[in-house]
Amino acid sequence: MTNDFIIEVNHVSKQFEDGKFALNDVSLQVKKGEFVTILGPSGCGKTTLLRCIAGFQVASSGDILLKGEDVTSTPPYKRPVNTVFQKYALFPHLNVFDNVAFGLKMKKMEEETIVRKVKAALKMANLMGYEDREVDTLSGGQQQRVAIARAIVNEPEVLLLDEPLSALDLKMRHDMQIELKELHKQLGITFIYVTHDQEEALTLSDRVVVMSEGKIQQIGTPTDIYNEPQNCFVADFIGESNILSGRMIKDRKVEFCGKVFDCIDEGFGEDVPVDVVIRPEDIYIWDKKDEGRKAKNEDDVDYEDRVPKGKFTKWYSTVQTCIFKGVHYEMRALTPDGYEFLIQDYHEYLPGTEIGMLVKPEDIQIMKKSRYIYNSFEGEVEKNGKVYFLGAEWDATEEQLAPFAVGDKVEVCVPFRFVELQDYEEEGKLSGEVAFILYKGNHYHLTVRTDNGDNIEVNTNDVWDEHDRVGITIAPEHIRLRPTGLEPLNEPE
């Protein structure tokens, strides 16, 4: 069974001395010959995961298997993997030949074999004739090729690539992407590729692993990841998207933006809050004035042609901005009830134009909300009308405190929209940092990480930036207490 996978990562966590998790219970299986990309923003743990597989870091818990063999604490030089480093890490005191031959010399191969293998590897990396060059006389692209040749010459079972193209310019990066893909085909070995560039990930990989905050958010083929993101983070990180809060009314019916739409999703239950993702290129738009009008001549716009036939829910908005993006125009449009949409279309609609909008049911992607509409914290009732949670004492109303005695454990519920953020950290009861921002059409959804490491979800109309320091306050009347262990509340947002 285990032989199907060349790499198995089982519940691996990596905790640093300061207690922060770089990896938090990560599991991943990779088949032989697969091209797997680990994708995520900087600091998401993707490089740590790669370094654990390479052996430069040892997991705090969990285990890593290579070809069914436990290598969790095997030193790097004994593992059948080779790495292409982010800044190449070529040996400056050796020429191209000796750099590439390094691994073979370590294996004490015969001189003849070494020469033959190094030549073959250099040929594969398009570096014939560069054998005697010093590495610091090479361009970035050539150094990159040396780094690749140095790794593949050892014929590893797995090639690990740590953002190998990040130091190259755009043109060079595209060329190298094609070469890497070609190389993968030729060698038939497993590639594990780490990048923060979603385009690179979607172009190169058989499967993409999206990571954030030390956890795997989604594993899937590039099309799965793009078309069916499992949560807001993936939807927001991969490509552009409109993310809105909505409600699943019943199977195949979803409500958002004040309207009911047909969709193709089932199994969420009835009347359940959900997140809705619509890609900007999936929205059909037309000028409202053209509705029902037939084209007069060939150059004219034909409404009938532009809009898909069928009974679809339509809604209207006004174009705010329109930018030419080369192949398409990118527009921002605002509905009368204040929802903003990002739209991409081949036709230009100038700001001020009132447009009709439509989206096909199969293009509406529904996601379970990662959390409902309120924060839920563990708390304890204290003396003098106070309740303790998130490492601080808070005032609560008598009405909420009445059913509980001092010392009782309670669930503290605070709706997202009632968490207030202050410009100055010292104005808040807690201070923290804005960790993640999601634009939900008519408001922002923020994840604020407190200095104790807790997450608080906040809905706000104010504009914040990631990494902003904020103070956090909650008014006593918005702190609701419940006995622990109850079913989640289900309230309209």
Added chain:
Amino acid sequence: MKKFADIASARRTWAWPYVLFLVLFVVLPLLLIFYYAFTTPGGDFTIQNFVKFFHTSEAVNTLIYSMAIAFITTVICLLLGYPAAYIMATAEFKTPQVMALLFILPMWINFLLRTIATVELFNMFGLPLGEGALLFGMCYDYLPFMIYPIYNTLQKMDRSLIEAAQDLGANKANVFTKVILPLSVPGIYSGIVMVFMPTVSTFAIAELLTHNKITLFGSLIQRSFGEGGIAMWNYGAALSLIMLIIIAATSFFDQDNSHDTQKGGLL
């Protein structure tokens, strides 16, 4: 017409005091050494001073002996200094600066005082002064000059190179011999030059630690000027010139240093 402010702000203007300093205290003395080395006390041109040196076996032997002592000192300093620098550069503990400070601390004290203290230590433990004491004193005085350049190169070394070597199958011993050691060669060069050059010309340490029993080349020069009177200045100048040539030859080993001097030369 140039305004005073323009002249004052020009870089050239600010260089003049230094140029003056260099001419007075570097170029001029060098020219004087040249002049005295190739003249008789009467001022006539001669190469007799050099002939005299090569015909005095005592002087030649002293030079060879001084170089041998300097060489041994350099080797001991390298053998002691490299591990120290390596430990400091790769130290896991939070403040390798503490260790660096401990190494630099003795250097805050004048080296004569340190040497006299060494003499007292030898006397206290009843150890004989002489060649052994001389080597001990020289290593003690010049060890930091070996540690620092090596520590610097090791510390600046890209850690990913070590990881790359491990990744390519190098065990700890191979990582050291194939990557760390070759990459620290510039630091070793600098260390060798910084220890060898001053030790070959030293004299005070030798006098104190051997009770004047051992004469080094530096002492020979010092005696020519100090005790020989003005008549010996020409001979002393010739000896100085010989040592200058030896020191210059050593510094050619240190290629990085010669690069630096080219880059940062006179304005």
